[in-house]
Amino acid sequence: MSEIKNPLEIYAALAKTNCGQCGVPACMAFAAAVLQGQKQLVACPYLDPAVCGQLSQRIVRRRSLEDDHQQAIQTLQREVAGLDFSLVAPRLGARLVEGNLAINCLGKDFLITPSGQMVSDCHLNHWIYVPLLHYCLLCKGKKPQGEWVPYATLPGAAEWSQYFSHRCEEPLRQLADAHRDLVFELLHLFGAKPVTLSGGADHSLVILPLPKVPFLINYWEPEEGFASKLNILLDRSAAENINAQAINLLARGIIEMFRQLILRHSRDGKLF
Ligand code: SF4
The missing domain is CATH 1.10.15.40 (Electron transport complex subunit B, putative Fe-S cluster)
Incomplete structure (x- = not known):
């Protein structure tokens, strides 16, 4: 055959x-x-x-991207299983709940069990799973400084910066253009706090995808003759608490979650 x-x-x-x-x-x-x-x-x-x-x-199963993600998660789970949760919880800004680590991500708790499994009411995918496990392993507990920098300037971000701008910032800008009220409603639902900064964006909001890794989202609405703009800035301390690749995955996971929610809740059930 x-x-x-x-x-x-x-x-x-x-x-x-x-x-x-x-x-x-x-x-x-x-x-x-x-x-x-x-x-x-x-x-x-x-x-x-x-x-x-x-x-x-007659179909020979080859290794898929999903297999690679699973393997990455299993490796991280083994490393997380070696952590003393009572020691790392304060560093992560997490709580201990019945022996599990409770990490707040956009206002929702994600529980990490002592074997590195993740439990949450929210939909779990590798975009959330991998960054959370990296956070458990890498976070030095550095407090955010309030000094916002572009993703590309973080250590190790050079090879991911194009991806960050094309797969995270640009899709979020397009979503905000097409569904402005819904996007801002969702951001507020996930605990976004408006801030006033000197950059002059029409909307500047801080969200907390991880307790010690805030994102600043700046959005300039379109004006006659000018397209809208959107950027996502990181606190300079971010590199002390997680790596650039995991930040990228986390941002991508948030955008993907927004796309799914907008598909479900927009008036016509369409993204664009
Ligand atoms: S699109 Fe419809 S017919 Fe085509 S493979 Fe999918 S389920 Fe089958």
Whole structure:
């Protein structure tokens, strides 16, 4: 039985209606996701079970991005499991709750168990999981100084700064342009505090994704002939409490959470 190497071989067996019930908007995208190990064939309800079985045997599972994230989380969990929680809690600005670390992230508690597992009412994904575990391991307990600096100036941020601006700041600017009231409502719901700074932004808000890692979000509304602007600044102390890569993931996780909430709560259920 030959191995399937081309998504077209999977696509040929699909209904080709692009109905989206598999969680992917089009049959071709679904075929590609199956081949990359991101989706299972059974997610398409229109695929004949016998055909599904035959195709599945010909798909060789390769390591996916999800596998890499899982491996990173397991490595971090093992390191966190070696920590003395009663010693690290004050440094992290966390509380001890029945032997677990309770870390407040945007006003919600995330519990880290002694084995490094995470428990929360909120949806957990690697964008939140990985930075929180890094925070447990790296935080030196440095208090924020109120000196705001661009992400790119933090140690180790050079290789991530383009990503931070394209995948975090720019999408948040677009969301704020399209759903200004909803975005600010969400920010306030997550504990954002307005601040007045000399930079002259129309809106400057401080949020606390981690107890000792504040983000300052500055947003300039569009004006006639000028596009809007948005930047996310970090306290200079951030590098003492977490690394640049984890800050990037954290910001990305927040934007992703906003996208999901806006999809659910915007009047037309659309992002743009
Ligand atoms: S559920 Fe099946 S038919 Fe519908 S888009 Fe997905 S793959 Fe195509």
